[in-house]
Amino acid sequence: RKEVEQDPGPFNVPEGATVAFNCTYSNSASQSFFWYRQDCRKEPKLLMSVYSSGNEDGRFTAQLNRASQYISLLIRDSKLSDSATYLCVVNMNQAGTALIFGKGTTLSVSS
Amino acid sequence: DADVTQTPRNRITKTGKRIMLECSQTKGHDRMYWYRQDPGLGLRLIYYSFDVKDINKGEISDGYSVSRQAQAKFSLSLESAIPNQTALYFCATSEGRDRVSYEQYFGPGTRLTVT
Numbered sequence: 001r002k003e004v005e006q007d008p009g010p011f012n013v014p015e016g017a018t019v020a021f022n023c024t025y026s027n028s029a030s031q032s033f034f035w036y037r038q039d040c041r042k043e044p045k046l047l048m049s050v051y052s053s054g055n056e057d058g059r060f061t062a063q064l065n066r067a068s069q070y071i072s073l074l075i076r077d078s079k080l081s082d083s084a085t086y087l088c089v090v091n092m093n094q095a096g097t098a099l100i101f102g103k104g105t106t107l108s109v110s111s
Numbered sequence: 112d113a114d115v116t117q118t119p120r121n122r123i124t125k126t127g128k129r130i131m132l133e134c135s136q137t138k139g140h141d142r143m144y145w146y147r148q149d150p151g152l153g154l155r156l157i158y159y160s161f162d163v164k165d166i167n168k169g170e171i172s173d174g175y176s177v178s179r180q181a182q183a184k185f186s187l188s189l190e191s192a193i194p195n196q197t198a199l200y201f202c203a204t205s206e207g208r209d210r211v212s213y214e215q216y217f218g219p220g221t222r223l224t225v226t
Contacts, residue, residue, distance in 0.1 A: 004153070031213070032213050034213075034214065041199070041220075041222075042219065042220070043201055043217035043218060043219050043220050044154070044201070044217050045217070046214055046215070046216065049214055087153070087154075091213045099156070099213070099215065100153070101153035101154040101155075102153055103151065103152060103153045104153070
């Protein structure tokens with residue numbers, strides 16, 4: 001089993017749609033979890049940290065299920081500007097030096 | 112001005128040449144990292160540094176070396192570049208010491224092509 005796996009996508013949705021991405025991780029001792037957004041050929045940018053049972057930031061909601069070892073990202077009311085690749089990132093140790101990046105899920109929002 | 116900067120942004124070089132990629136940050140973070148990204152693969156850690164005197168190998172350090180010249184500067188060298196080192200390279204920073212945060216902030220990347 002790969003360390004961090006994501007839905008491969010691409011997800012093609014119309015504006016206003018709700019879309020959800022899932023991510024599973026293999027190491028049950030993983031400490032913390034993140035969602036990053038990466039636009040084509042640009043740097044990843046932190047979208048949300050997920051430290052406990054989940055959190056919400058505007059149209060974005062991240063959930064963590066430690067028992068099943070997965071995290072999810074829900075985007076409501078999709079905008080054209082949400083089109084990007086979303087990276088699931090898992091920190092495997094307390095030192096924060098073992099960030100494992102998923103390959104990403106591509107979202108395309110159309111008008 | 113960007114908090115994390117990388118130079119050069121693009122570089123084409125020939126096999127066997129020595130290349131240095133530079134990273135500077137104004138975030139005041141202690142920790143700095145170098146990653147590479149290849150199409151279809153996730154980011155992979157090359158080296159990381161917790162402070163000027165602390166440098167550690169990451170997942171794929173072979174063929175690379177680093178230097179932490181100051182808290183704000185972390186450079187990556189390819190001593191003898193080879194074609195499979197063609198990739199997008201990112202520098203990242205995070206807090207350290209008593210302000211532990213595992214959130215990392217990335218520079219704009221350097222696109223390196225080795226012919």
